[in-house]
Amino acid sequence: MAGIGHNSGRGEMAGRSWRTHVWRKARADLMPTLPIEVVRRRVARAKELGLPYKTYAGLRAASGDDLIGFMFSSNALRVLRAGQRVPSDRVSKLMTLKEARTLALAHAPVQPDQLSPPTDSACKAPRPFAGWGETRAVLLDALTAAQAKPSRMVLVCDTALEAEWVAAAKLAGSLPSDVFFAR
Structure with missing residues (x-):
């Protein structure tokens, strides 16, 4: 009778190096090779947005769109x-x-005019613990007023409740305010 497992504990099978080679090649083929000009432009865009390139690339890949701006909570x-x-x-x-x-979103008792300037525009934030539909409607109204496509905006937030706005409005992603303002 065989030991633990049915393969007698033997971990190495014939052809391991070939399987490793094929696996690495398949993974490499999945990753597109970008022209250097495209990479340079993306690095420059990340710098314009004040983000590390790795963060910018991750947000861009997740949303499928280039990023055009930020939505901040009060x-x-x-x-x-x-x-x-x-x-x-x-x-x-x-x-x-x-x-x-x-774009800034003002939680009560803060008024939107307290946040603009320095932001381009400001609106009221969704009520705390509002329903999903109401939250989505408020966020999409704010984005429409700012003429911004949701998948091209990044939320800079402070609380877990605000982080849920990403899914509600289908935003590109979120960054904690401490991370965004640290640089």
């Missing part, structure tokens, strides 16, 4: 009370973005 911009303005460190980061749309 929490991510550190505006938590009525009358409060966006802190200077956040404003300076927003000013470094080139050819990027910026």
Whole structure:
């Protein structure tokens, strides 16, 4: 009778190097080789958006579209009370973005006019714990007003509840505010 398992514990089978070769070739064939000009342009675009290239490439690959801008929650911009303005460190980061749309979503009691400027536009955020349909409608209305396609916008958020907006509006992805504003 054989030992543990039915193959007598033998791990190596004939043809292992050939299977490894074929597997590596198949994986390499799945990855497209981009012309250097395309790679350079994408690296430059990542820099314009203030993102590391690896992050930019991951978001771009996940959405299938190039990124055109960011959607910020008032929490991510550190505006938590009525009358409060966006802190200077956040404003300076927003000013470094080139050819990027910026849209802010204001949680009550914050009003949208507290967030624009420094963002291009601002709207009211979905109510906390609102239904999925209502959340989606509010987000899509904000994106329509900003003339932005959802799959081309990245959400910069502070809470798990806000991170769910990515799925609700079918956004390109999300970044924690600490990561986005750290650079």
